[in-house]
């Protein structure tokens with residue numbers, strides 16, 4: 001199958017500082033790829049460079065074979081790429097329902113918005129139970145669900161998730177992973193940045209390891225977990 005998203009030789013960073021030094025990655029529909037690596041290895045910067053929130057010094061980005069390199073984040077989002085940042089990914093003062101509606105701001109059909117909202121409640125029942133609560137009153141895990149739910153309201157082809165399980169209790173991590181797999185199974189191409197490297201590589205279809213801004217390894221989770229030289233890099237941490 002043709003990749004939904006293809007990032008080719010991405011060189012990205014901030015201002016004049018190069019952080020990501022030539023990283024390529026492909027994401028297919030129905031595929032979950034885990035992006036792992038030590039703190040500061042450039043995982044978030046890679047995502048931001050691809051999406052258009054960091055400086056893209058070199059490289060190309062394709063969506064369904066179309067070159068979208070020069071487009072900004074809003075245009076990319078309108079074309080079907082959704083990015084959920086590591087922090088500050090909800091509107092704290094808005095209600096759960098309103099947060100979700102914001103995610104479908106390009107959709108004018110009220111019934112369609114209601115349909116999508118219900119789909120998000122089906123995926124994350126706790127959000128339906130708390131739909132009139134302000135996002136600030138949610139637990140950490142619930143807030144991550146809301147952030148993902150809001151991204152899904154745009155019906156993306158590609159979902160870029162930056163550490164949705166950061167600071168969550170182990171049980172919550174497993175639950176969120178199960179929901180992310182359900183999103184993948186619905187046909188979305190998902191790129192998941194994870195600190196819980198072992199767990200993420202255990203559920204992902206493929207993994208990519210970044211070390212110091214470069215791709216150190218790519219393969220199935222099993223292949224990466226079996227790589228002796230990478231064990232010391234990060235896999236023993238959690």
Ligand SMILES: Nc1ncnc2c1ncn2[C@@H]1O[C@H](COP(=O)(O)OP(=O)(O)OP(=O)(O)O)[C@@H](O)[C@H]1O
Pocket residue numbers: 014017019037038039040041042043044045046
């Ligand atoms: N806004 C920024 N401006 C300048 N440098 C930045 C900025 N954000 C990150 N960096 C630098 O880029 C490098 C890579 O950071 P990045 O956040 O991409 O790593 P990461 O792999 O996502 O780490 P973590 O696992 O801690 O989230 C670090 O050296 C960091 O200091």
Ligand SMILES: [Mg+2]
Pocket residue numbers: 043044045086162
């Ligand atoms: Mg990060």
